[in-house]
Amino acid sequence: MNPASVLIADELGAEKVFDLLRLMLRIRRFEEKAAELYGETKIRGFLHLYIGEEAVAAGLIPYLRPEDAIVATYREHGHALVRGIPAGAIMAEMYGKQEGCSRGHGGSMHLYDAARRFYGGNAIVGGGQPIALGLALADKMQGRPNVTVCFFGEGAVAEGEFHESMNLASLWSLPVLFCCENNLYAMGTHILRSHAQTDLCLRVRSYDMEAESVDGMDVLAVAEASERLIRAVREEGRPRFVEFRTYRFRPHSMFDPDLYRDKKEIEGWKRKDPVPALIEEMRSRGWLDDARLATLEAEVAREIAEATAFAEAGTWEPVENLLQDVYAHRP
Amino acid sequence: MPTAPDMRRTTYREALRAGLHEALKRDPRVFLMGEDVGKYGGTYAVSRGFLEEFGPERIRDTPLSESAFVGAGIGAALGGMRPIVEVMTVNFSLLALDQILNGAATLRHMSGGQFTVPLVIRMATGAGRQLAAQHSHSLEGWYAHIPGIRVLAPATLEDARGMLWSALQEPDPVIIFEHAVLYNLEGELPEDAGAVPLDRAAVRREGKDLSLIAYGGTLPKALQAAERLAAEGVAAEVLDLRSLRPLDEAAILATVGKTHRAVIVDEGWRSGSLAAEISARIMEGAFYSLDAPVQRVCSEEVPIPYARHLEEAAIPQVEDILAAAGKVLGRDA
Numbered sequence: 001m002n003p004a005s006v007l008i009a010d011e012l013g014a015e016k017v018f019d020l021l022r023l024m025l026r027i028r029r030f031e032e033k034a035a036e037l038y039g040e041t042k043i044r045g046f047l048h049l050y051i052g053e054e055a056v057a058a059g060l061i062p063y064l065r066p067e068d069a070i071v072a073t074y075r076e077h078g079h080a081l082v083r084g085i086p087a088g089a090i091m092a093e094m095y096g097k098q099e100g101c102s103r104g105h106g107g108s109m110h111l112y113d114a115a116r117r118f119y120g121g122n123a124i125v126g127g128g129q130p131i132a133l134g135l136a137l138a139d140k141m142q143g144r145p146n147v148t149v150c151f152f153g154e155g156a157v158a159e160g161e162f163h164e165s166m167n168l169a170s171l172w173s174l175p176v177l178f179c180c181e182n183n184l185y186a187m188g189t190h191i192l193r194s195h196a197q198t199d200l201c202l203r204v205r206s207y208d209m210e211a212e213s214v215d216g217m218d219v220l221a222v223a224e225a226s227e228r229l230i231r232a233v234r235e236e237g238r239p240r241f242v243e244f245r246t247y248r249f250r251p252h253s254m255f256d257p258d259l260y261r262d263k264k265e266i267e268g269w270k271r272k273d274p275v276p277a278l279i280e281e282m283r284s285r286g287w288l289d290d291a292r293l294a295t296l297e298a299e300v301a302r303e304i305a306e307a308t309a310f311a312e313a314g315t316w317e318p319v320e321n322l323l324q325d326v327y328a329h330r331p
Numbered sequence: 332m333p334t335a336p337d338m339r340r341t342t343y344r345e346a347l348r349a350g351l352h353e354a355l356k357r358d359p360r361v362f363l364m365g366e367d368v369g370k371y372g373g374t375y376a377v378s379r380g381f382l383e384e385f386g387p388e389r390i391r392d393t394p395l396s397e398s399a400f401v402g403a404g405i406g407a408a409l410g411g412m413r414p415i416v417e418v419m420t421v422n423f424s425l426l427a428l429d430q431i432l433n434g435a436a437t438l439r440h441m442s443g444g445q446f447t448v449p450l451v452i453r454m455a456t457g458a459g460r461q462l463a464a465q466h467s468h469s470l471e472g473w474y475a476h477i478p479g480i481r482v483l484a485p486a487t488l489e490d491a492r493g494m495l496w497s498a499l500q501e502p503d504p505v506i507i508f509e510h511a512v513l514y515n516l517e518g519e520l521p522e523d524a525g526a527v528p529l530d531r532a533a534v535r536r537e538g539k540d541l542s543l544i545a546y547g548g549t550l551p552k553a554l555q556a557a558e559r560l561a562a563e564g565v566a567a568e569v570l571d572l573r574s575l576r577p578l579d580e581a582a583i584l585a586t587v588g589k590t591h592r593a594v595i596v597d598e599g600w601r602s603g604s605l606a607a608e609i610s611a612r613i614m615e616g617a618f619y620s621l622d623a624p625v626q627r628v629c630s631e632e633v634p635i636p637y638a639r640h641l642e643e644a645a646i647p648q649v650e651d652i653l654a655a656a657g658k659v660l661g662r663d664a
């Protein structure tokens with residue numbers, strides 16, 4: 001743990017830090033199960049795992065209020081879980097069952113929950129950013145002190161929609177926190193091979209927007225920055241940009257043979273795995289012992305087993321409903 | 332006597348790959364660019380190994396900037412190159428639609444014929460892999476609406492192998508749609524397979540009782556339906572459109588003139604579909620030779636859902652084709 005994070009842990013205290021661990025473990029174990037179920041062909045289509053990047057969603061989303069909004073990408077299981085969408089509803093969605101949070105119409109890439117203001121899974125890279133602007137604009141115009149958080153990868157920073165959105169958010173002073181989860185790769189393309197200027201904050205500052213980089217493998221650093229930045233966006237009513245430096249341990253999707261990066265590089269990043277790092281820090285403080293960790297693991301395992309059972313027991317939407325919900329009123 | 336060329340077992344993916352390889356070998360002006368065409372090996376593994384063989388100048392990985400790299404393809408074509416731009420799927424091509432419609436398709440006409448844009452754009456299209464509503468649509472018909480471009484839909488190994496080279500000889504922009512479920516299609520191809528003509532539809536199966544008119548991903552389904560009909564003693568002719576713009580109207584009218592009954596199979600949504608256009612042309616040009624109203628088998632008017640049973644219900648299936656065939660044959664009211 002770096003010294004700054006040690007201080008953050010002091011400040012947060014044992015229970016808050018334990019909560020962060022629980023969130024990360026829930027995502028990790030949920031996704032491990034999802035990968036297994038994909039192997040069993042229970043889950044189909046694209047499945048993009050967040051494993052390795054859990055510290056970002058786990059460290060940020062708890063600092064949002066229920067009235068705040070979230071826009072995420074196709075790599076959003078973790079965000080959905082932390083936001084409070086029940087694991088069963090997410091799993092059922094991935095099974096394609098009508099008990100899923102999008103009634104089986106979206107699958108892994110399109111998780112939605114209106115009540116939780118989770119505008120979830122956009123699978124068009126860069127496509128979520130203009131939507132985040134609009135959500136924030138609506139809040140602003142109606143005098144609601146809400147923040148919209150928009151997650152995306154560094155790959156999206158190359159899209160025109162990203163730059164259009166940065167400009168407009170700044171010009172119109174929209175309360176959006178833009179969270180770039182920089183995991184270095186857009187599918188197989190490394191940031192050095194796709195960005196002329198890899199200092200993303202520098203580029204964002206040219207839109208007259210405050211920007212900073214945070215170690216996304218350190219959940220304590222993420223938590224500290226998130227609390228502060230969400231508060232700043234809310235108080236100032238201006239957008240901010242944060243780059244979380246992170247890494248995905250798994251291939252881009254289950255279709256990806258992962259031929260473009262060195263196994264040694266992956267191993268190197270795994271040594272920064274946010275989950276064991278936090279466990280170690282907690283142990284050294286006497287905040288966690290074997291028994292408590294085992295209890296937590298058991299609790300998470302139970303949640304996931306229940307979610308899987310819920311998805312298994314789920315039902316297929318009748319084909320007669322196929323044309324429902326294309327329009328509010330069927331023409 | 333010339334001996335028949337050796338046949339080789341291959342796949343649609345390999346055939347595309349062979350076509351690309353040949354183009355890169357034969358013409359130094361040809362280069363490939365798009366997201367993950369190089370180091371990743373191509374989203375559908377069509378260009379795996381090319382980066383090593385041809386180098387990063389000619390196998391160019393691009394950032395996620397569809398509008399920018401499609402536009403760059405237009406510029407490179409104007410500048411004398413023969414770019415092949417790969418867009419991952421038709422849904423993402425919408426980010427480049429401005430470049431394609433307002434740029435590539437119009438430059439020649441708008442400039443009073445001064446400019447030529449010999450650009451080839453390849454993209455995957457279609458449903459069938461449970462990728463839900465942002466990765467599964469079949470928008471070939473939209474592109475076929477646009478004057479100024481040519482639109483191709485290779486549905487056989489021969490066309491996967493040969494259309495690219497022919498497209499590169501065209502002075503105008505060509506969009507090649509590769510239906511995602513076809514990549515693993517297997518079959519035989521002559522060792523010396525090469526360029527194919529572009530503008531002609533092809534009769535893939537002869538028949539006298541009705542015509543099944545299909546393209547791209549619906550061709551294998553139409554052929555299966557024809558096989559099932561044959562078992563019942565009905566001889567269906569299967570016409571593969573191959574080129575969606577221009578349409579081979581003569582071939583369409585010829586098959587309808589022969590069988591007097593037509594079913595059009597199109598994975599696009601029915602309203603405003605390519606199937607609607609074909610149906611109109613049959614009405615205009617072969618009305619009096621029809622023995623039954625033309626039938627269309629299209630996708631349901633719904634964003635393609637994720638769940639397998641719903642996805643299957645949303646897109647044309649063999650059973651739907653058989654039901655439509657039953658109607659034009661007057662088997663049920």
Ligand SMILES: Cc1ncc(C[n+]2csc(CCOP(=O)(O)OP(=O)(O)O)c2C)c(N)n1
Nearest residue numbers: 075123124125153154155156185186187423
């Ligand atoms: C407009 C668009 N282009 C291409 C794709 C295909 N695609 C899906 S994810 C991805 C990589 C995105 O990388 P990044 O934004 O860094 O996010 P990450 O996947 O690393 O989380 C690509 C190329 C897409 N979904 N949308």
